[in-house]
Amino acid sequence: MFRRPLLRTAYEQDAAILPTYFQKVAMALLLLATVLTALGAPVLGAIPEFFLGGTWLNPVTNMITLGIAALGFTILVGVTGQVSIGHAFFMGVGAYMAVALGGPGDGVTACVPFHEELGVLDQAGVCGLGLPMWIWLPAAGVAAALVGMLVSPAAVRVRGLYLAIATIGLVFIGLHLGRMLPEFAGDFESGRTWPELQLRFWKEETPLVDMTSDGTWFGLIHLSEEQKQFFFLTALFILFAIAAKNIIRSRTGRALAAIRDRDIAAEVMGVPEQKYKRIGFAISSFYAGIGGALFASYNGRVAPVQWSLFLSVDFIAILLIGGAGTIAGTILGTIFVELTPEVVKRFTEWLGDQVAGEGIVASFANLMLTSGSGDFGPISLTPASPGWPMSVFLWNFVIFGVLIVLFMIFEPLGLFGIWIRIRNYWKGWPFSY
Amino acid sequence: MKKIRYLLTIFLVFAMIAASCGGSDDGAAVEDDTSTEDTTDTTEAMDDTTDSTEAMDEGGGGEVATDFGVDAENKVIRVGLNADLSGPFASLVSEIVAAQQVYWEAFNEAGGYEGWTVEPVVIDSGYATDVGIQNYEQFAQESEDGVLMITENTGSPITAAIAAQAAEDNVLVIPLSWASLWPDPEFGAAILEKQTTYCIESMNGVEWLAGYAEEQGLEPSLAILSRPGEYGEDGAAGAKIAAEELGIPIVYDGTSQVAGDDRTGVIAELVGSGATMVWTTLTPGELLDIFGNAVSQGYDGLWSGNSPSFSYPVMLTSDFAGEFDQYYFQSGYYASWATPGIPEMDRLVTEMVARRPELSISDVYSTGWIEGMMTETLIRAAIDGGDMTRANMVALAGSGIEVDFGGLSANQSWPADYNEAVVRSSWIYDVDAEAFNLIPMGDYTPENPGSTGMIPLEKDYVGSVAADYVFDGPCITPSG
Amino acid sequence: MDVTTFIQTLVKALALGAVYIMMGLGFVIIFKGTQVLNFAASALSMAGAMFMSILIADRGLPFLPFGNPLAGPEGETPSIGVWLSNLIFTLIIAAILGLVVERLTIRPMIGQPLFAMAVITLGLEFAIRPFNIDATALEGRSLGVPWGAEAWTVADALIPKSYVAAAIMALIAGLVVFFFYRSRFGVAMRAVAFDQEAAMAQGINVGRVFAIAWALGVALAALAGIAYGMAPFPPGGSVSQEIHPVLAFRVLPVIVLGGLDSVIGVIYGGVMIALAEVFAGQYLSQYNSILGSGYSTIVPYLVMLIVLVVRPYGLFGTPEIRRV
Structure with a gap:
């Protein structure tokens, strides 16, 4: 029996992680599809070749690490209502904590800031203690959370867009620190090496769970190194998503939401605004720190410029495209924002391959594309083509931008809004409302 | 109900850990496999290709062992270009990519080599490290979707990010x-650097500029401006070595000082130092700002810098074109557009003009061309040797094979010893704003070849410092 | 203290402040009219500078096959009159671009959540920037400034003509915005900013207010982009692929310092931030090793953060009335 989405007969139902059967089924199917796709099973064989060609695992895994940070952003912005564009800064804090504790380096003396100037170590060296992941990953989150709490007293005073722009200041200060402290950040342009995703007890040679070479898990499934990392990070993501969901439906989450809805009213009701804003910042920064550490460590090497304004702005797009400050919305938004460029890229590549063919697709491809001069299509396939027609690599960005614009115009509530509409339609079916 | 779910989750996590512990024996076994992977892979691949080569034996040509990125049936070799086509260096890189594409078009139309043709695959990184790494993974796949080798990888950051993985x-x-890191096998066992390094370029540039300053009756004193990071530090290190060896006082050391959007401080220090020579390791935008402001404040030292600092389309269309003509000398690694008397340049010009008439003339076509020549030499050697596996390509590159660039740049080979491996020559150009005439290649005629405003003063110049300096490794220490 | 250096630094700071003011006014007008923080400002500003370059250096009209009738005689540096007429023409094109953008992407969003509009401008930034990159690719893009990098000498100090020109442009832009504010439209705009629905109920055409705010805002951003292109501003008399795309982001501290919705605040903020930035760069440069290279870039943000802690709505911003 399908339950009505808003009909609650018990408090447990209201607080459930997946309140409806539909959501349970959808979640199970999504998980199943994820696992099978990652294993290379042809479950999605019906989807055209452009969608599955090449390696999808890399961009998807990258997306998952950013998704963890996006969960934190949802808690701060979507649930607490504090708009921040400084999320990349907190990701950086986490990432550098991770690399200082877990990365390869030149010992403790290199961890003294300005060690060269102070003469602690008379040469350039990077701070890295080589500790195992069970230390550096939580530490990354905690460090970011502490920094988040440190800035929150100032942030609590400032509201709305003022807060948003003030937090941009954090990003620039972070970049500056990245330049000033090469002992942590490494080379300003090419960064430094992050610890690998390996589970170890301590610094032993053979890791407990080896995720940087192909191998067999559970004695059954043969996995490539990418698949191992994918499953590990997906598992982490699921854990963090459940935790975020639990935070939102807990006492803390309700307090945060009360502040978002009307801060003065919340205070009147006995929700201490300052305290909960601080908690909101701390939780969100914790997620950012973990996400940043995993992102850097999955990519292996990250330069300080990575933690830039553009990364922060990505999260705003994720939140609003996903819509409505929910965990499901965050997941959908992350998928949209982080994978659309890849989809567009593959679509135009695929279109390029169709020119030679026949039929409607080929004639459309012919209309849009030009492989040299004297052709009328606006999209040029040669990389060097200043002026008109413009190169396909630039068009990919245009298409991405236009998709965002169109999406927001037609669905201002985001992907989650679409879902609500579908749900409402079926809720009232066969009556229109 | 809720509790059960929690217990279930915890149980699952434990089960996973336990299972993977149990599986770690297998993992160790697999690790042993990986150490012998190379040999097994190649033998497997050998088996594969013997099948396919048998099939096409009637088509002629010897047997060539292949593994990934080579379609032995159709005799097509895939090579990858991990290029920045939408990021900060898009305009430069897209020209380099175009030149390499033209190189392969010409190569393929001429029948390739022993029937083998080359298909360049271009992917855009936008100069973002994470995208660059993803692109690399796509190229490095061990399947027919992979490539034999990566014939261009844009930028130090992405190269640094993939160097270790590529070696593996x-x-x-x-x-x-x-960057001077790449000739060192420790950092780039599979990285095949072309031409000289920023460090040696700086040595040559400073030495040449000091000579020129003395000719002009100036007392040489040097100011160094560089941006933070490997590129800036490498260039500045070379300039410092040269100044030390030649006894030139460094009156302002701005190593790694040019950062951020506001450069007032650096300009103030430079103008205040009164240096007669400036060596820059910057981006064109940074150089234009610092140079323009210094000159506007009446500063009249001589300028030069590492090749990427200066960009003729930017500088020579700016309002400081005349001042650049007067004070700036460009340094570089190769012949500029349509330099007469170089046979390979004539071929480059003919092919580019015929195949890309809509593009403008450019100096960096040489770079793409040189990448093509290096790759072709290696591929020919691999086909001759009957082994076109990835491992053999790396081995070939280190085997002392020499590439003849036909005068475009100094010939090069890649021995393991750093001191022997580095190329010590660079080019010095005069900036000529009057001659500067950027035309579409379609308008090219031998009488009116157009000009990028770069007039070679010294071809393959080796200064005394660079010639005698004994390198025991790169000029900079890379970070972790 | 060296007087000549001081004067030169002061002039440089004021000129930078003038650019900040023009760009900041563009932000504030759009914010005031539509309550949107325009993330597309850098792309639109660069597009404006691009139009100028196409008109004056290519002697063409953007997207049209025939030439620019206003371009002066070929092969010469344009005279000041020709350059100014092209400047005005560019601003008109930029305003039309603003109208088009507003009609297509912002108008449908009246009454929708404000942050959805902000994300739309973000999408616009992605969509417009590639065209700028493409248009600057390979060839440098001269702005054909008649006086180039020339300077006047006043008591040994070199005063670049471009700096004076930027100040004049900012002055005119400020006056235009000031009188616009006093007009009927300005009042309508303020009413819309206060409450869109109430303004509609009073018979104010909200759509038109949106349109005018965007037209004016984009034109101001374009003006700032062009002014910032003049030598010896960093792009050295051209449109720079490297420098122009980040110009708008440098103005964010300015508008927050002044108060997001305050015209007078932008003027104070622009001058203050520019003075702080340039003077810190000039006179603290010997402490570079302590402050870190490029320290002057974060000076604006530090000033902004300090001001915000003391005054959460900037110097002149309207405090949000907090009600239960």
């Missing part, structure tokens, strides 16, 4: 970066 995967990479 045996994917040979030609970087679009002249």
Whole structure:
């Protein structure tokens, strides 16, 4: 029996992680599809070749690490209502904590800031203690959370867009620190090496769970190194998503939401605004720190410029495209924002391959594309083509931008809004409302 | 109900850990496999190709062992270009990519080599490290979707990010970066640097500029401006070595000082120092700002800098074109557009003009061309040797094979010893704003070849410092 | 203290402040009219500078096959009159671009959540920037400034003509915005900013207010982009692929310092931030090793953060009335 989405007969139902059967089924199917796709099973064989060609695992895994940070952003912005564009800064804090504790380096003396100037170590060296992941990953989150709490007293005073722009200041200060402290950040342009995703007890040679070479898990499934990392990070993501969901439906989450809805009213009701804003910042920064550490460590090497304004702005797009400050919305938004460029890229590549063919697709491809001069299509396939027609690599960005614009115009509530509409339609079916 | 779910989750996590512990024996076994992977892979691949080569034996040509990125049936070799086509260096890199594409078009139309043709695959990184790494993974796949080698990889950051992995995967990479790290096998076992390094370029440039300053009756004193990071530090290190060896006082050392959007402080220090010579390791935008402001404040020292600092389309269309003509000398690694008397340049010009008439003339076509020549030499050697596996490409590159650039740049080979491996020559150009005439290649005629405003003063110049300096490794220590 | 250096630094700071003011006014007008923080400002500003370059250096009209009738005689540096007429023409094109953008992407969003509009401008930034990159690719893009990098000498100090020109442009832009504010439209705009629905109920055409705010805002951003292109501003008399795309982001501290919705605040903020930035760069440069290279870039943000802690709505911003 399908339950009505808003009909609650018990408090447990209201607080459930997946309140409806539909959501349970959808979640199970999504998980199943994820696992099978990652294993290379042809479950999605019906989807055209452009969608599955090449390696999808890399961009998807990258997306998952950013998704963890996006969960934190949802808690701060979507649930607490504090708009921040400084999320990349907190990701950086986490990432550098991770690399200082877990990365390869030149010992403790290199961890003294300005060690060269102070003469602690008379040469350039990077701070890295080589500790195992069970230390550096939580530490990354905690460090970011502490920094988040440190800035929150100032942030609590400032509201709305003022807060948003003030937090941009954090990003620039972070970049500056990245330049000033090469002992942590490494080379300003090419960064430094992050610890690998390996589970170890301590610094032993053979890791407990080896995720940087192909191998067999559970004695059954043969996995490539990418698949191992994918499953590990997906598992982490699921854990963090459940935790975020639990935070939102807990006492803390309700307090945060009360502040978002009307801060003065919340205070009147006995929700201490300052305290909960601080908690909101701390939780969100914790997620950012973990996400940043995993992102850097999955990519292996990250330069300080990575933690830039553009990364922060990505999260705003994720939140609003996903819509409505929910965990499901965050997941959908992350998928949209982080994978659309890849989809567009593959679509135009695929279109390029169709020119030679026949039929409607080929004639459309012919209309849009030009492989040299004297052709009328606006999209040029040669990389060097200043002026008109413009190169396909630039068009990919245009298409991405236009998709965002169109999406927001037609669905201002985001992907989650679409879902609500579908749900409402079926809720009232066969009556229109 | 809720509790059960929690217990279930915890149980699952434990089960996973336990299972993976149990599986770790297998993991160790697999690790042993990986150490012998190379040999097994190649033998497997050998088996594969013997099948396919048998099939096409009637088509002629010897047997060539292949593994990934080579379609032995159709005799097509895939090479990858991990290029920045939408990021900060898009305009430069897209020209380099175009030149390499033209190179392969010409190569393929001439029948390739022993029937083998080359298919360049271009992917855009936008100069973002994470995208660059993803692109690399796509190229390095061990399947028919992979490539034999990466014939261009834009930028030091992405090259640094993939260097270790490329060595592990045996994917040979030609970087679009002249950092002095790459000739060192420790940092770039599979990285095939072309031409000289920023460090040596700086040595030559400073020495030449000091000579020129003395000719002009100036007392040489040097100011160094560089941006933070490997590129800036490498260039500045070379300039410092040269100044030390030649006894030139460094009156302002701005190593790594040019950062951020506001450069007032650096300009103030430079103008205040009164240096007669400036060596810059910057981006064109940074150089234009600092140079323009210094000159506007009446500063009249002589300028030069590492090749990427200066960009003729930017500088010579700016309002400081005349001042650049007067004070700036460009340094570089190769012949500029349509330099007469170089046979390979004539071929480059003919092919580019015929195949890309809509593009403008450019100096960096030489770079793409040189990448093509290096790759062709290696591929020919691999086909001759009957082994076109990825591992063999890396081995070939280190085997002392020499590439003849036909005068475009100094010939080069890649021995393991750093001191022997580095190329010590660079080019010095005069900036000529009057001659500067950027035309579409369609308008090219031998009488009116157009000009990028770069007039070679010294071809393959080797200064005394660079010639005698004994390198025991790169000029900079890379970070972790 | 060296007087000549001081004067030169002061002039440089004021000129930078003038650019900040023009760009900041563009932000504030759009914010005031539509309550949107325009993330597309850098792309639109660069597009404006691009139009100028196409008109004056290519002697063409953007997207049209025939030439620019206003371009002066070929092969010469344009005279000041020709350059100014092209400047005005560019601003008109930029305003039309603003109208088009507003009609297509912002108008449908009246009454929708404000942050959805902000994300739309973000999408616009992605969509417009590639065209700028493409248009600057390979060839440098001269702005054909008649006086180039020339300077006047006043008591040994070199005063670049471009700096004076930027100040004049900012002055005119400020006056235009000031009188616009006093007009009927300005009042309508303020009413819309206060409450869109109430303004509609009073018979104010909200759509038109949106349109005018965007037209004016984009034109101001374009003006700032062009002014910032003049030598010896960093792009050295051209449109720079490297420098122009980040110009708008440098103005964010300015508008927050002044108060997001305050015209007078932008003027104070622009001058203050520019003075702080340039003077810190000039006179603290010997402490570079302590402050870190490029320290002057974060000076604006530090000033902004300090001001915000003391005054959460900037110097002149309207405090949000907090009600239960």
